[in-house]
Amino acid sequence: MSNPSLLILAGDGIGPEVMNEVKKIIGWFGDKRDLAFDVEDDLVGGAAYDAHGTPLTDATMEKAQNADAVLLGAVGGPKYDTLDFSVKPERGLLRLRKEMDLYSNLRPAQCFDALADFSSLKRDVVAGLDIMIVRELTSGVYFGEPRGIHKEGNERVGVNTQRYTESEIARVARSAFELARRRGNKVCSMEKANVMESGVLWRQVVQEIHDAEYPDVELSHMYADAGAMQLCRWPKQFDVIVTDNLFGDLLSDAAAMLTGSLGMLPSASLGAPMANGRPKALYEPVHGSAPDIAGQGKANPIACILSFAMALRYSFDQGTEAERLEKAVEKVLADGKRTADLLGPEGGTPISTAEMGDAILEAL
């Protein structure tokens, strides 16, 4: 039997350098744990634009469709700011999400104990925090039509459409309820049902799926603005949060920042099962391409490495191996190893991207 396949799209900015460390880790699992992967590299985002004039070629899209899992670094950078909307680096990522139909974006917001003091929040507010934000990723205002900029009289008008179908809401709700059952058994759904009809439908469908299929899970609803407040006030009240594409974008970023562990946070974007039973899947760190520090060996590879741990768990059913990797990361942090972003005001000596990767290899 052939090895499972991984498509690596390192992308822009710090993407390539953090992905280098992930490759070392992947190699280790092949050598030491008999878990070999067939790895292929390709381009996405600005890097693909530079080479091919498009942020994602059809050929790469097809490889992604056929891979057992895709690992992505990061996309974007100031160099591409003036590009036309249709070829911006982000369009490559959005095309992957849409065409692979990756509707369920899992964004854990976890506070690593060794880093709790690093949050702008008080220690007791964040220490031990472990919530999972499930963000709908293939619909809503990101993809709704009509969209664009047109003229009315002598004015420009910008339009986007927020659109959700019942089945789009139902499937991401199921994904959230399933996760909740394996965690704290609580789901909070967030929308603006008080001002948006798409939010009214969201609330109804989540409630219906709950009542029919997951009555054992505790479900609550919150307006997204109140949700943003509550995340800032007392995030530990949440277990799983399920929300739409745009609210999920803001809320998961805010939550990630609150943990003080932004450079540590992975994400998984999952779709329907393929013929081999594995879900279509893309894994990427929550942080961006950080062009200001790119190429200097300063980036923290942990978020990207933990994204590979999520791949082990969600694509390859290797929960034990995922934990092994997560434990290794914890050990390295507990030992006081820090990349530059993890140094508090007290300072200290940072280690490089590669040194962090090596330290994790050693801990493995």
Add this chain to the structure above:
Amino acid sequence: MSNPSLLILAGDGIGPEVMNEVKKIIGWFGDKRDLAFDVEDDLVGGAAYDAHGTPLTDATMEKAQNADAVLLGAVGGPKYDTLDFSVKPERGLLRLRKEMDLYSNLRPAQCFDALADFSSLKRDVVAGLDIMIVRELTSGVYFGEPRGIHKEGNERVGVNTQRYTESEIARVARSAFELARRRGNKVCSMEKANVMESGVLWRQVVQEIHDAEYPDVELSHMYADAGAMQLCRWPKQFDVIVTDNLFGDLLSDAAAMLTGSLGMLPSASLGAPMANGRPKALYEPVHGSAPDIAGQGKANPIACILSFAMALRYSFDQGTEAERLEKAVEKVLADGKRTADLLGPEGGTPISTAEMGDAILEAL
């Protein structure tokens, strides 16, 4: 000459009780500072629905159009959760904003020194914080058409439309630049120009207005998700933030919560100048109707009282009197007077809504 007119719409939940304290303050300015107002009361939200079957009658709408300023308490409550979308309490507030064309919503996020320890953020992150969020309030996804829930095949589909015209963006941008000139001279504009064309237009128009009319103001742009992160990380980097209706809803609530002073924060919603030169204006606290504590004398009236201070400043050109009132509030806090919401984990004895109002009167 007749006195300027105030229309008071106390609304639901704690609205009436906090507004009672504002009325005492209004009375004081008439008696002691020769600043008398003609005050009229009317209904909005659930209270209006209970009396008339609609959250805002045409008669009230007309009074609001003709008042020199409107003061609003709060709308909404669980009692109205099952009402049809079109008659929900919120529709009353949204109709006022839309028909009075109150396009510029000023939401100061200030940290009151006496309350800095009350924030979930570390003291040095919030102490002295003073930012102004300018939220577009009459357009965007709150009001765009088409909207609604319809059937496609046997599926329900929920639709809302995010729509911004050039002139809608330009006027709120001007409002933000004007404010910045009287403060720290810095504006940060937030949108999702990387995924939404309406955000692309937003960014362009804000930049154009800046270059043509306010080149002296420092302008930056940020994606709204990064903005949410930065507000949580180091809010003091901001002076004025300008953003659209929906992002403004989430970001201003998050910012308000971060200050630890939620029960203290007022807001002003301003439109174009009327025949008498005053802007159309509605003032309301940022907090909601808090149905869980309504009618118990526990609510904090300060946000509503400070909303009246904003009215003095922005509608009646009484900046000195506004400061007098703001100073009185600060004094009462410095004296250790606290309503229940302002007591930290250390506890203490709370004073009632009316006692807080009286304390402020005394300090005046």
